[in-house]
Amino acid sequence: MLDPKRLRTELDEVARQLARRGFILPTDRIRELEAQRKSLQVRTQELQSERNTRSKSIGRAKAAGEDIQPLLDEVASLGDRLKVAEAELEEVQAALQQIYLGIPNLPDTSVPDGSDEEDNREERTWGDIPRFDFEPKDHVDIGEALSGLDFDAAAKLTGSRFVVMHGPVARLHRALTQFMLDVHTSEHGYRETYVPYMVNSDSLYGTGQLPKFAEDLFHLEDTDYYLIPTAEVPVTNLVRDVILEADQLPCRWVAHTPCFRSEAGAYGRDTRGMIRQHQFDKVELVQAVRPEESFDVLEQLTGHAEAILQKLELPYRVVTLCTGDLGFSSAKTYDLEVWLPGQGRYREISSCSNFLDFQARRLKARWRNPETGRPELLHTLNGSGLAVGRTLVAVLENYQQADGSVAIPEALRPYMGGVERISPP
């Protein structure tokens, strides 16, 4: 959520910045509601004040043994007037809140203008795109030849966009997870964290998935529980309603969780293979930091995710998302895109974002600033480090051999019992 004070004082400027990402701010409506809010709030508080002082004097009179009936008659209508005023105020505030919760974050000035991923800005590339002296297959063919990926079985068990993994491929998937967790905990200073895979709606409001993106989520019937679309939700919500001391920052968490996404509106996109699944595993990096540090931390955090790709020797590029591709809560996002020989192009494997105080305001996530002595909003960031399923895809495709086997990246071999390659049975 944006700062309501800023929406009052700099409404047109905010609207201009939001227009960069194609969001039309209803400025007239906001101005109208804010004017109503102001007068209603003043009136309500005056009535409350009157109630308080009169009630206190009744208390005093009663204690003094005086007749309080005349005083009671005086306040007879006050309660009703107050109730009306409070109800009106609440209505206006709810209307404002509804608008405010639907406003995306402001894009940082360094974010390029654009409408979709075509306009994302490439920052750098790493690694050499592999050349094959045979026609490279995609992970579906490779995985099926290895008897390691079974999409038909998953379709039977559940439906489309799920996968069953077997044998060495399943182990490779697990190895990737362990490897990522180990690197982030031992080399990058993150604290390993285990969280629920279901969260309540408060948590989803906190990180910004609700109220706008309910259709992307799996909701458990007759409950307030949702399957998490990313570990970002439970992990970032650790700081909800918390005031951290300065020496507790930065907080760095790494969590491995499955992620569940309905992929509503993705009909027909990436239907083949495990690029786009309803359930996939991800190792997520989350940080809560001092405001002045967040942009530096974004660079570091992106580097932490890149380190995994580098250790796995997977070629990738880094792009800055343009205003039109930016996520709802993010002020700036770097995507890491890994090279997939089966598709002959780069595909997103990590998304690293700085949310500034946007999530923190919804979460009431604060820290005590020693300079002011006051609780102030902190900044939150997160990034995939990495999406495990897509990393498996990238390993299978980039390390495939002419004979249908797949070499195991050096860094993963300790996690694979020393196995150097996996071959079709």
Place this chain on the structure above:
RNA sequence: GGAGAGGUGGCAGAGCGGUUGAAUGCAACGGUCUUGAAAACCGUCGAGGGUUGACGCCCUCCCAGGGUUCGAAUCCCUGCCUCUCCGCCA
């Protein structure tokens, strides 16, 4: 699933329906003292919001949401959560 107890400030822990946003203790912060530190003593010390040029004034919040009342941390209802015992279970 059954029975009971409870949710108050960073923590601990009081709080007859009436100047209680909340005693007290600890912690924290500032000061005195000290060569320095500790101890002792003095003081400050919850959060959010409205209004104001400013000093200030005002409002809200004692798990959440309703209700009773002139007045609710205190009474009533509902929900959530925690704890204890029994049952069941990985």
